[in-house]
Amino acid sequence: MSTTVSAYVAESATAPLFKSTIERRDVGPHDVAFDIKFSGICHSDLHTVKAEWGEPNYPVVPGHEIAGVVTEVGSEVTKYKVGDHVGVGCFIDSCRECDNCQAGLQQYCTGEYGMHGTYNSTERDGSPTYGGYSTAIVVDENYVLRIPDSIPLDKAAPLLCAGITLYSPLRHWNAGPGKKVAIVGLGGLGHMGVKLAHAMGAQVTVLSQSLKKMEDGLRLGADEYYATGDPDTFTKLAGKFDLILNTVSANINMADYLNLLAVDGTLVELGIPEHPMPVPVFPLAGGRRSLSGSMIGGIPETQEMLDFCAEHGVTPEIEVIEASYVNEAYERMLSSDVRYRFVIDIATL
Numbered sequence: 193m194s195t196t197v198s199a200y201v202a203e204s205a206t207a208p209l210f211k212s213t214i215e216r217r218d219v220g221p222h223d224v225a226f227d228i229k230f231s232g233i234c235h236s237d238l239h240t241v242k243a244e245w246g247e248p249n250y251p252v253v254p255g256h257e258i259a260g261v262v263t264e265v266g267s268e269v270t271k272y273k274v275g276d277h278v279g280v281g282c283f284i285d286s287c288r289e290c291d292n293c294q295a296g297l298q299q300y301c302t303g304e305y306g307m308h309g310t311y312n313s314t315e316r317d318g319s320p321t322y323g324g325y326s327t328a329i330v331v332d333e334n335y336v337l338r339i340p341d342s343i344p345l346d347k348a349a350p351l352l353c354a355g356i357t358l359y360s361p362l363r364h365w366n367a368g369p370g371k372k373v374a375i376v377g378l379g380g381l382g383h384m385g386v387k388l389a390h391a392m393g394a395q396v397t398v399l400s401q402s403l404k405k406m407e408d409g410l411r412l413g414a415d416e417y418y419a420t421g422d423p424d425t426f427t428k429l430a431g432k433f434d435l436i437l438n439t440v441s442a443n444i445n446m447a448d449y450l451n452l453l454a455v456d457g458t459l460v461e462l463g464i465p466e467h468p469m470p471v472p473v474f475p476l477a478g479g480r481r482s483l484s485g486s487m488i489g490g491i492p493e494t495q496e497m498l499d500f501c502a503e504h505g506v507t508p509e510i511e512v513i514e515a516s517y518v519n520e521a522y523e524r525m526l527s528s529d530v531r532y533r534f535v536i537d538i539a540t541l
């Protein structure tokens with residue numbers, strides 16, 4: 193037995209997404225079932241659907257920024273009850289036993305079972321996982337997040353990926369008063385980086401392709417804003433930053449950005465473009481600089497981030513869209529025309 197629900201589906205890298213149906217499993221003892229109210233659109237959805245990260249298992253139902261209201265809980269569930277506001281991010285399961293899972297870093301699960309994505313992956317029984325562009329979902333309670341009452345569900349959705357993806361490295365590299373942080377790319381991830389770094393007390397600079405979104409960037413909490421299309425930017429800011437978070441979905445010139453780091457500064461790769469990027473070693477070695485990466489965040493830190501956002505009034509800037517607008521939203525994302533996260537109103541599906 194299972195439940196049939198509506199969903200937006202990709203069946204190939206080239207065809208537009210279309211409305212269809214998928215099956216959701218019955219609620220097991222440890223499961224939480226919820227009606228999805230809003231689902232954010234992440235650039236990773238697009239990379240996956242367009243096969244930029246390798247051939248996915250079509251049909252793909254994207255969406256890993258999922259917010260909704262609990263409709264049913266399993267007999268053993270203790271954390272949630274019917275009516276609770278909950279969310280699901282990028283994964284719905286992991287091995288639960290490796291050192292990383294035990295430490296709450298499920299995104300870095302090294303167990304044999306591994307981290308299982310919210311879509312384009314599999315459930316325990318081997319059936320495919322389908323994401324948030326759908327009307328309901330069933331997830332083990334240990335992989336469900338509680339959405340604080342003060343955050344409306346439409347604004348909560350993007351926190352489940354964009355929010356945690358920026359929160360985690362900002363915390364890990366101690367963003368706070370006295371730290372000079374640059375955010376590269378003012379899209380879905382980048383604009384959350386600006387808001388979160390500002391709320392943590394860091395000095396924030398946006399590095400965007402042009403000055404088109406400068407007014408927004410400063411309003412969101414940036415102290416400074418520069419265009420990377422202007423070569424002067426890279427001379428003016430040389431050696432300035434303790435931490436650079438790169439959210440760009442395409443390749444950048446690594447040397448340019450490494451040279452913006454202070455001695456011992458770190459460039460963290462958050463964007464995951466289709467093609468590898470060459471790393472010139474001189475700007476890395478000459479400055480004892482570090483190049484790193486970071487992927488989303490574990491369940492405990494994601495909950496911490498949601499509570500931080502509630503406490504500090506940090507929420508994304510969103511454009512709520514109808515489900516049928518998904519393909520246009522993808523086109524706009526490709527042309528950097530996102531202000532600053534598309535969120536699907538699932539009631540329109």
Ligand code: NAP
Pocket residue numbers: 233234235236237239353354357376377378379380381382399400401402405439440441442443461462463464465486487488525526528529530532
């Ligand atoms: P997005 O909303 O499309 O934002 C990306 C931004 O990058 C754009 O708004 C644009 O900012 C800039 N950009 C785009 N193309 C560019 C180019 N050719 N040259 C220079 N800048 C360019 O995407 P997103 O949802 O924030 O995701 C960004 C990337 O992070 C994607 O690769 C995604 O897969 C990845 N991601 C990683 C994680 C993780 O855990 N590490 C999690 C989620 C997403 P400006 O207009 O300001 O220049």
Ligand code: ZN
Pocket residue numbers: 234235236237256282353354
């Ligand atoms: Zn994402």
Ligand code: ZN
Pocket residue numbers: 286287288289290291292293294298300301302303306
């Ligand atoms: Zn594990």
